[in-house]
Amino acid sequence: MLATLKEVLEIANQRGTAIPHFNIDNIAGIEAVMEAADTENYPVILSIGQGAINAGNLWYLADAVQRAANDSKVPVVLHLDHGVSYEQTVVCLRAGFTSVMYDGSHHPFEENVRESLAVIRSAHAVGVSVECELGAIGGVEDGMSHDHLNLVDVGEVERFCAQVNCDALAIGIGNAHGLYKGTPHFDFDRLTACRKLDTPPLVLHGGSGTPDEMLRKAIELGIRKINVATELRMAYMEGLEASVGQRDFYKMCKQAKDNITAVARQKIRLFQGL
Incomplete structure (x- = not known):
């Protein structure tokens, strides 16, 4: 069944767990993730990112996710990952998305607030959830690259949440897109400080x-949604190879x-x- 991001995050809050966000790039990815979700009987977020959008796949992937969700008994969120503009989020609203992310983290704080509020x-107004972001996240994904250490300013988190009524907020605690070079180092004290605010x-x-024990600790300290993209793509390519x-x-497929x-x-x- 289709659900909003807000609805599945309420489930995560009640259980003290996190909802998995999986980027999907083709029909096989949708079918594979839904098989996993149905087997484990747990909500999932199927996300369409900028790579798939730039390849011209937004509309057919959105339609395929909606069909898969309608055939499933678990809550399924159709989500836009790292939306680049207000206009792009509106296109996704028309395409039936139940959640959109607007990523204004690379803009000055005031512009991020203004554009986030517009989204x-x-x-x-049409019952769709919104995720926002503070502190551009490092690494490379879907052609987006940031090479700085990603540590969100806790004061900015407090200021942002006082002005912006988003349904989820992505923050940086040393995490990065793609695969890490060596073991990542998460600033869990910074996560704890953010969690103490009204976020x-x-x-x-x-x-x-990311090592499993680090993800478990992040969830324990209040992370309620975790994004996974590169591992899925690598698994797919390794299967073909x-x-x-x-x-x-x-057999390859x-x-x-x-x-x-x-x-x-x-x-x-x-x-x-588990």
Whole structure:
């Protein structure tokens, strides 16, 4: 069933868990993640990012996610990842998204507030949730690159939340997109300080390649949504590569899809504390 981000984050808050956000890039990815969600009987966020959008796949992926959600008994969020403009979020509202992220983190604070409020006014008017972001998250994903250490300013979090009524807030505690070079170092004291404020549910981007124990601690300290993209894409490509010698198209596709399902199931169980 289709659900909003706000609805599934309420489930996470009640259980003290996190909801997995999986970027999907093709039909196989949708089917693979939904197989994992249905098997584990746990909500998922299927997200369309800028790479898929730039490839011209927004509308057909949005339609496919809605069809998959309607065939499932678990709550499924259709989410825009790192929306680049107010106009893009409006396109996604028309396409049936139940959640949009507006990423104004690379803009000055006042502009981020202003644009975030504009997105929220439009999205909330039609019952769609909004995720915002403070502190541009490092690393590379979907062509976006930031090479700085990503540590959000706790004072800015307090100021932002006093002005912006978003449904989720992505913050930086040393996390990054893509795969980490070495072991990441999360500033859990900074996360704790943010959580003590009157914030909406907090989001951790860059879940790929993070040690399980660090993700468990982040959830324990209040993270309620964790994004995973690179690990799914790597699993898919590794599945294709492992089957190359067979030269059987259908076996290659099945192995790639099964690899995504396995990763998604592992993350779903981890984020529940299992």
